[in-house]
């Protein structure tokens with residue numbers, strides 16, 4: 399087991415929550431604004447204090463030396479200021495491991511996937527919002543991409559799709575799927591129910607600081623459940639073997 403969450407809390411923001419995350423899992427965290435998604439992600443990253451225990455490959459987060467933890471789990475906050483004027487390539491280099499076989503190939507692959515080749519010498523402060531998001535995503539992927547020495551790693555992404563155009567959203571889908579196939583696990587927060595229906599393996603639904611449901615996306619994302627969560631009526635449509643959720647206008 400990669401991550402074991404035992405009665406983890408954040409006072410005033412997250413009620414006691416227990417779950418297990420395995421290598422290969424791709425989990426979407428959904429729920430209304432203020433439900434506690436960011437708080438849960440930050441707690442799992444070991445960056446918010448609280449009760450309970452969070453174990454990464456069996457060891458409590460607090461017992462991990464900082465440098466080793468940084469190679470095992472990465473966290474992408476919802477928003478982040480550019481750390482100064484440095485060039486994109488320099489920023490990415492800061493996230494590379496000293497020695498990791500295949501890292502150069504991975505770097506070239508991610509530069510192409512996120513279409514950053516012609517931005518590499520640009521100062522971070524001169525990127526658009528979506529470009530900075532792609533650079534941040536690339537950095538955390540590089541930081542913990544699974545390798546033979548560390549096959550099981552964890553990526554915690556707070557609203558990673560925000561600001562990405564549709565092609566870049568697809569690129570990110572592809573990289574996260576590859577990351578999980580390589581042995582990592584991903585937990586992301588977001589607000590796009592139909593994207594979660596298609597892309598997530600599991601969904602955790604949150605409401606008022608509590609995880610109220612967890613399970614397969616197709617099973618959890620049901621109109622009645624969503625109505626209770628968002629106060630909106632939903633319909634689930636079927637088309638060519640795919641399901642779609644549509645929020646209906648309330649009269």
Ligand SMILES: Nc1ncnc2c1ncn2[C@@H]1O[C@H](COP(=O)(O)OP(=O)(O)OP(=O)(O)O)[C@@H](O)[C@H]1O
Nearest residue numbers: 410411429430431432433434435436437438476587
């Ligand atoms: N720094 C903070 N200090 C105290 N309370 C906070 C802080 N940040 C958020 N909260 C509160 O904690 C609760 C959960 O917030 P959180 O940011 O985890 O929700 P979220 O589900 O990620 O929301 P959103 O979808 O709007 O990003 C909210 O009631 C919020 O007001």
